[in-house]
Amino acid sequence: MRIRDIINLLESQGEWVNRSCTRDRILFGDDQTEVNKVITCWVATNKVIRYAIEHDIHFIISHENPFYLASTSLPTLIYKAQKEKEALLKEHDITIYRCHDLWDVYPEYGIRDSWAKTLDLDFEDSHNHSYYRYTHDINMSVEECAHHIINKIKPYHQQGIEIIGDQTVMK
Template sequence: MKNESADPCPLMERRYFISNTLKALGTFALLPYISTAHVLTDASKTYTVDDIMQLILKEIPGAPFKQTVDTLKSGNKEMIVTGIVTTMFSTIQVIEQALRLRANFIIAHEPTFYNHADDINYVAQNSEVKKKQALLLKHGITVWRFHDYWHACKPDGIQYGFMKKMDWLPYFKSREEPLILPPLSLENLAKQLKQKLGIEKLRIIGDPAQSCSRVAVMPGAWGGQNQMLLLETKKPDVLVVGELQEWETAEYIRDGRLMGGKTSLIVLGHAVSEEPGMEYLVEWLQPKLPGLTVTHLTSGNPFTWI
């Protein structure tokens, strides 16, 4: 990688928002989850959803893919875009905030309809799916999933955004390689993650006093096989994950420690671990779209602690 702190992909130089949307704008209070918004003033150019999708895909190696989950989940490609929201999940709350922002195009990293393929028949006659579809249709919102393509950026856009948020870019080489950080205790590493990522509580396996330097980071849900393969081949002091199958990687690490191993585990939570990558997407995308506002809305952790 020639410049580890540089933008991972080169930058480029570059009304169908139905009346019901405008009527709805005054009905929703703006909730305190907007973390990033950049506004440019050139309003002379308009973009369709397809224009924006094609602009993005030109910068993703190998795109378009023959098989991908990154398809439109609502709306259509011909719609004129009035504003863009990036987010992890297109939750009801995020949709309401997008309306308040006059943004009719949501780019979400994760599924809209509660399964990886967004199969609306995953559970037959799913009432929540039907209600969400009706809400998106009513307000003329187009949702595009941006998962496979953002991970395929060089380097991975989610991983890069995480490292940027943590101020770890000087140590970042690739998503396959552990970071070599100045030594710190597992407890202090956990505190850093909580503070930088805004996480209330973390789960760990390991000795809080253990010294950590080789830190492997796998935001999101990589699956037990990939997590254990990295542990076997890279031998990190600690593995930081978004989520895991508790009966796979967690038990692997627990047994390893009981047999004399030293590898620890920190579990962040899926949404909060990948959110920085979708926040970074604003910075990456906004300069390519003069005249449009691109805003990040945090979908947040669905869980609370009691």
Template structure:
């Protein structure tokens, strides 16, 4: 039996029983869903560089976690005039590559999805004290914020992030750490869940950081991409097991920024 891109979508719908499939962003973004799959590329985001890399590896189905055309539902037409979007659309048309978004189904998938993979990657494997739809609070050995930040920083360097940021008192002793997925790591929610420190990814600095300071709740700030890369690596592994006859390639996205400090004149 020939595997098509539509078969992958059908499988995700079967396992994603918690997804509102009438409203989800998990849809095809480019190409023909009936295309026979020659190879699957899995990546956090369908950037033009990642799409080209997937094509070079012989993959004609690209599974992305994040948008292809710069808006959550990929329907914000104001981006269409940008050169990068035009180049991407031309590339997809010329190659016939199929792009499928796997976001809502994989965020909450137990064990290997985005949230649980991030927890495992950070070594936060204890029984949760509290859980939300996209977040949880995990007990840790009591330690200073700065020591926890050093450990988180050590782990995320493997994914290209040179350093983490902290907000608040680095010497505060903490024992209940909150984590979440992507753009919705809300310090207020973490606080309500009983955490005394939060690992956040997307925050509004003037609001969230200052609120956390006033509440004396320290934060450790990690890049959004980095926090979800472990889950996408696990998605590639999951697809290899589910479809053993199909080539599955992982295309890393990694942290988009570099850290620059004061130049040493000595």
């Protein structure tokens, strides 16, 4: 199957994605490459790319941009890391597609719904393909809720959360 066929299938499923203004696109490589294996990941790190090379995988679907944020004063180390990653991808004919806007809101399996399920709080259903899920009356202080969330995210190698405001407030 060609990479373009996979991308077309993905893009046919996301009526909520504004295709004229989306982050979902090929970030590196060629959409005409024939593939029989695909990696999906949160971000295509060097470890993910090395895994692809070792397993003869030529298509990576990454949720986040694996090339870091560019700016007018891009630090030398970031620029060097970008170029090294691009050289590795080119040398091994690997294409990276960023699937962000579709993946965030994909019903049940997307980031929004997966996190809502993982956090095990009474979230309301989402409306109109919103990026948000809400919960009310959780009967915990902010600090208790933070500890609840940290315990739920530990299995996913998440280290913690940031609290801004009064930790003793009840919600």
